[in-house]
Amino acid sequence: MTYDLHTHSTASDGAYTPAELVRLAHAALVTHLALTDHDCTDGLAEAQAEASHCGLTLIPAVEISTTWHGKSVHIVGLNIDPGCPELQQGLARLQTQRMARAEAMGRNLAKDGIEGSFEAARSLAGLGMITRTHFAQYLASLGLAASVRQVFERYLVQGKPGYVHTQWAEMEEAVDWIKCAGGVAVLAHPQRYKLTSSWLGRLLIEFKAVGGEALEVVAGSASLGDIQSSAAAARRHGLLASAGSDFHSPANCWLKLGRLPELPVDLTPVWSLWNE
Numbered sequence: 001m002t003y004d005l006h007t008h009s010t011a012s013d014g015a016y017t018p019a020e021l022v023r024l025a026h027a028a029l030v031t032h033l034a035l036t037d038h039d040c041t042d043g044l045a046e047a048q049a050e051a052s053h054c055g056l057t058l059i060p061a062v063e064i065s066t067t068w069h070g071k072s073v074h075i076v077g078l079n080i081d082p083g084c085p086e087l088q089q090g091l092a093r094l095q096t097q098r099m100a101r102a103e104a105m106g107r108n109l110a111k112d113g114i115e116g117s118f119e120a121a122r123s124l125a126g127l128g129m130i131t132r133t134h135f136a137q138y139l140a141s142l143g144l145a146a147s148v149r150q151v152f153e154r155y156l157v158q159g160k161p162g163y164v165h166t167q168w169a170e171m172e173e174a175v176d177w178i179k180c181a182g183g184v185a186v187l188a189h190p191q192r193y194k195l196t197s198s199w200l201g202r203l204l205i206e207f208k209a210v211g212g213e214a215l216e217v218v219a220g221s222a223s224l225g226d227i228q229s230s231a232a233a234a235r236r237h238g239l240l241a242s243a244g245s246d247f248h249s250p251a252n253c254w255l256k257l258g259r260l261p262e263l264p265v266d267l268t269p270v271w272s273l274w275n276e
Helices: 018-027 044-054 085-111 117-125 132-141 148-156 171-180 197-209 224-237
Strands: 003-007 032-035 057-068 071-078 184-187 214-219 240-244
Touching: 003 018, 003 057, 003 071, 003 214, 003 240, 018 032, 018 044, 032 044, 044 057, 057 085, 057 171, 071 171, 071 240, 085 117, 085 132, 085 171, 117 132, 132 148, 171 184, 171 197, 184 197, 184 240, 197 224, 214 224, 224 240
Parallel strands: 003 032, 032 057, 184 214, 214 240
Antiparallel strands: 057 071, 071 184
16 A cells, blocks of 8 residues: 655645546555645545545545744644534634735735736636745746746745745644544644754644644655654654655656655554554
């Protein structure tokens, strides 16, 4: 069995529709796929219909934006009930914040001489929510940077013209929503937060204290050293281990569906909870 428990579709900032993503995962020999769109579950019904057709097991999921000590931290909720009212009320609040942030980003970029970015990002998002990735794609198309990644560095991170500070959900809130929906809370891609080992330890202690159960030990952008340090953190804090590519688009050629190193054999995989 091949698990990929972190992916995105056009419901948030992915390049493929939920059905297309499932077909690609099936072709890549993924047997168990989690669709974890940012702060929404809108793509799950379409993904489930295609998964049933393909014979792939879809794990209903979501990636929730939280703020912890001023830093954006993402919590993945796996094996959730997307119909849970508490979860959907929380996600609706975050979606409202995302729209307000997008409008503010458009205004900030206009002040910097880049007109029409909000409208372009909204067009690129289609029926999905507007994310920073859509702004980055538009700015890259204007030739303002060589790549989407470079656009983020020049325009969309803290201290740059398009950056807008946003206070997301509290970590405890996000974990509560996930648990109300019957899911498992996973701290996503720990290496992305650029924390010292002591600050990461503090984060994991607080995460576990509010009901978090797993750590994304194998992530698509993680190096071997990242995996080793994340595995050590999972052992130290008694957390289950998860694995996900964080696949968004073929433009990120280093992130491929299902093409992940295996979890260290001494760790307990998060999927053991529902496989039992």
